[in-house]
Amino acid sequence: MNAFASSPGAGGLSSRVGGPPSRGRLSSSPSRGRGSSLRTWRLGERLALIAAWAAGLSLCAITAAIVLYMGFRGIQYLRPELLFSRPQASLSQAGSGGFLDPLLGTALLTVIGIAIAAPLGICSALWIVEYGQGGRARQALTRVVESSIEIVAGTPDIVIALFGLALFQLHLLAFVSFTASGGGVYGRSFLAAGAMMSLIALPPLFVAVRDGLLAVPAHMREGAFALGKTRIATIRRVLLPAVRSNIATGVTLGVSRIIADTAIVVVLLGDVLRTETQGGLPGLSLLRGTGSTLTSYVYDNSPAGEGAAPQKAYAAAFVLMVFVLLLNLAVERIARAHSRSGGFAAGGGIV
Amino acid sequence: MTRSAPPLAGPADTRRGRSIPARALERLRRPWPDSRAGRTLGAVSLLACLCVAAMVTFVAVRAWPIFAHDGLGWLGPGGSLSTQIETMLNASTDAPASAYRLHVWPILYGTLLITTLAVLLAVPLAVLSAVFIVELAPGPLRRAMVPVVRLLASVPSVIYGQIGILVLVPFVGNHLITTSQRVALESRVQLTGAGLGVAVVILTVMIAPIMVALVCEALGAVPSAWREGAAALGVNRLRAIRALTLRAIRPAIVAATVLATARALGEAIMISMVSGSVFFAPAPTDGVAFFYEPLRTLASTIIDNHEGIGSPALRSALYALALLLLFSAFVLSVAGYLIKLPLRRYGVRA
Numbered sequence: 001m002n003a004f005a006s007s008p009g010a011g012g013l014s015s016r017v018g019g020p021p022s023r024g025r026l027s028s029s030p031s032r033g034r035g036s037s038l039r040t041w042r043l044g045e046r047l048a049l050i051a052a053w054a055a056g057l058s059l060c061a062i063t064a065a066i067v068l069y070m071g072f073r074g075i076q077y078l079r080p081e082l083l084f085s086r087p088q089a090s091l092s093q094a095g096s097g098g099f100l101d102p103l104l105g106t107a108l109l110t111v112i113g114i115a116i117a118a119p120l121g122i123c124s125a126l127w128i129v130e131y132g133q134g135g136r137a138r139q140a141l142t143r144v145v146e147s148s149i150e151i152v153a154g155t156p157d158i159v160i161a162l163f164g165l166a167l168f169q170l171h172l173l174a175f176v177s178f179t180a181s182g183g184g185v186y187g188r189s190f191l192a193a194g195a196m197m198s199l200i201a202l203p204p205l206f207v208a209v210r211d212g213l214l215a216v217p218a219h220m221r222e223g224a225f226a227l228g229k230t231r232i233a234t235i236r237r238v239l240l241p242a243v244r245s246n247i248a249t250g251v252t253l254g255v256s257r258i259i260a261d262t263a264i265v266v267v268l269l270g271d272v273l274r275t276e277t278q279g280g281l282p283g284l285s286l287l288r289g290t291g292s293t294l295t296s297y298v299y300d301n302s303p304a305g306e307g308a309a310p311q312k313a314y315a316a317a318f319v320l321m322v323f324v325l326l327l328n329l330a331v332e333r334i335a336r337a338h339s340r341s342g343g344f345a346a347g348g349g350i351v
Numbered sequence: 352m353t354r355s356a357p358p359l360a361g362p363a364d365t366r367r368g369r370s371i372p373a374r375a376l377e378r379l380r381r382p383w384p385d386s387r388a389g390r391t392l393g394a395v396s397l398l399a400c401l402c403v404a405a406m407v408t409f410v411a412v413r414a415w416p417i418f419a420h421d422g423l424g425w426l427g428p429g430g431s432l433s434t435q436i437e438t439m440l441n442a443s444t445d446a447p448a449s450a451y452r453l454h455v456w457p458i459l460y461g462t463l464l465i466t467t468l469a470v471l472l473a474v475p476l477a478v479l480s481a482v483f484i485v486e487l488a489p490g491p492l493r494r495a496m497v498p499v500v501r502l503l504a505s506v507p508s509v510i511y512g513q514i515g516i517l518v519l520v521p522f523v524g525n526h527l528i529t530t531s532q533r534v535a536l537e538s539r540v541q542l543t544g545a546g547l548g549v550a551v552v553i554l555t556v557m558i559a560p561i562m563v564a565l566v567c568e569a570l571g572a573v574p575s576a577w578r579e580g581a582a583a584l585g586v587n588r589l590r591a592i593r594a595l596t597l598r599a600i601r602p603a604i605v606a607a608t609v610l611a612t613a614r615a616l617g618e619a620i621m622i623s624m625v626s627g628s629v630f631f632a633p634a635p636t637d638g639v640a641f642f643y644e645p646l647r648t649l650a651s652t653i654i655d656n657h658e659g660i661g662s663p664a665l666r667s668a669l670y671a672l673a674l675l676l677l678f679s680a681f682v683l684s685v686a687g688y689l690i691k692l693p694l695r696r697y698g699v700r701a
Contacts, residue, residue: 156617
């Protein structure tokens with residue numbers, strides 16, 4: 001019926017991970033007053049308690065293990081020159097250079113993705129919350145928008161990547177990448193990958209801003225209307241400043257989605273080691289060019305890819321992990337600074 | 352944007368002498384009337400719908416040749432999938448109909464197998480952890496758990512894959528697989544350590560945080576008066592959790608499971624790294640060795656073969672797999688929405 005049906009199995013786990021300390025901790029704190037002494041509990045209930053402690057502590061243990069292991073490997077293999085040298089095609093690990101290009105590729109993709117996703121997410125949230133209460137037709141339309149963003153959130157990134165490839169191989173959109181000599185459009189470039197990255201970043205951004213707007217008390221809007229402000233002026237002068245921290249949270253979550261994504265990069269960025277420009281115009285040539293990011297660098301250099309340079313993969317993964325940790329810290333700081341509970345409101349950007 | 356001509360556009364008419372772009376700029380600069388602002392925001396919002404529609408259309412159009420040649424028969428078993436993919440890869444632009452023969456049952460089975468096992472492991476882990484976080488953990492530990500779960504959810508899948516392939520796979524290959532298992536399966540597949548077991552374990556860790564977050568949120572929304580009532584009746588804490596709290600949030604648990612299933616189905620990179628990437632259907636009859644047998648999933652097959660996407664036959668095959676993923680993601684998201692409907696009564700908006 002519920003999870004406790006499976007407590008014997010999980011209870012077995014507890015004897016390894018968190019059994020004894022948890023029992024000691026709880027029996028030493030009967031003063032919490034809820035329920036009576038553990039001694040009166042049935043065996044199944046005690047096992048369930050131990051299993052719950054074990055599950056919680058094992059999540060902590062796994063996280064700690066991942067962070068510590070990556071940190072250990074990173075310190076072992078990361079050299080400053082790796083950060084500042086470009087990758088080289090070479091068979092030996094000594095000659096294959098660093099990962100400056102992937103680092104810049106990650107930054108560029110993040111900028112493109114957020115530049116598209118932020119206005120889209122903020123506008124959608126504003127429209128749904130502030131303009132959604134019109135007639136029945138408009139309500140239906142806002143529902144459609146909301147559920148399509150939900151569908152985008154549920155779509156696997158590999159499907160989004162294939163969609164991007166199909167979209168940007170249209171002749172109409174050939175300017176995004178380049179046309180090969182045979183007449184086919186290549187369809188892979190920073191611009192194409194960045195545009196699809198914006199789809200990855202859109203849902204958390206939208207949800208963060210929408211929830212922020214919903215939490216703004218109605219009297220703030222009413223006060224602005226009473227002063228004769230129009231709806232759009234209220235948005236600009238009252239609501240957007242009020243949800244600034246939510247926008248920051250949303251953007252941070254979007255960034256962490258983008259830098260963590262691999263499938264889109266592997267399919268849509270050409271999967272070449274060094275950043276290659278396309279065409280003559282400075283700036284645009286870079287956007288139309290192909291390259292790599294930290295994630296695809298790790299993927300290619302692990303035994304799964306061609307490179308098989310695990311030490312460099314570890315070093316790049318460490319840098320990636322540091323970024324992820326910093327972004328998590330930022331989300332935490334923003335939530336705390338604005339005294340929101342810091343809990344999992346609306347999935348805490350996880351879902 | 353310039354399409355709307357609100358009635359209060361008076362001042363612009365007095366400047367007929369200026370060029371059209373200048374007039375348009377002028378109109379944009381003045382405070383916007385609400386109707387135009389609403390229309391603009393609405394138009395931008397509708398881009399999301401457009402994206403979804405375009406996604407379905409593009410993927411379906413490119414997958415069409417597979418359907419045209421074999422209807423839904425490509426979902427069934429038959430033949431060797433690696434030979435079929437090879438044929439597709441080598442087929443030229445005007446591929447013969449035989450090049451479109453595809454039977455994806457092994458990877459379909461692999462996907463269902465990995466997803467089911469991972470979800471079965473993740474549900475108890477996540478529900479117990481969520482109960483621990485919300486109901487049992489002492490204050491400081493509870494405050495520490497939220498960032499921990501969030502961090503676990505935001506670790507990139509490529510890092511999970513890397514840890515899997517460089518740490519867990521060699522461990523399984525060197526210490527867990529016995530020689531007799533290797534010999535017994537030698538004729539069918541080579542056991543390296545990369546396979547079902549490692550993939551399921553890592554996938555469980557990847558999807559558990561999503562479920563923990565959703566279940567925690569639902570647990571937090573259960574009115575505390577209910578708990579107090581139970582305590583007043585002399586029910587101990589754990590029985591109250593089991594009989595009251597968990598029962599109240601049953602829809603949330605199911606919805607979280609559905610969402611986690613969707614996430615597990617679409618995982619490509621990690622599985623492509625740790626699952627051995629061999630077209631092989633693990634057989635439960637092999638005993639423990641079942642968990643060491645390599646396999647492929649829908650998503651990891653796309654990643655593994657994306658370089659051959661220039662070949663028209665293989666392209667339509669990969670897009671057909673993507674369409675299948677898209678369809679199941681859509682079904683799961685609708686299911687999740689329907690299951691969550693009763694939750695809105697408690698004011699949970701997830």
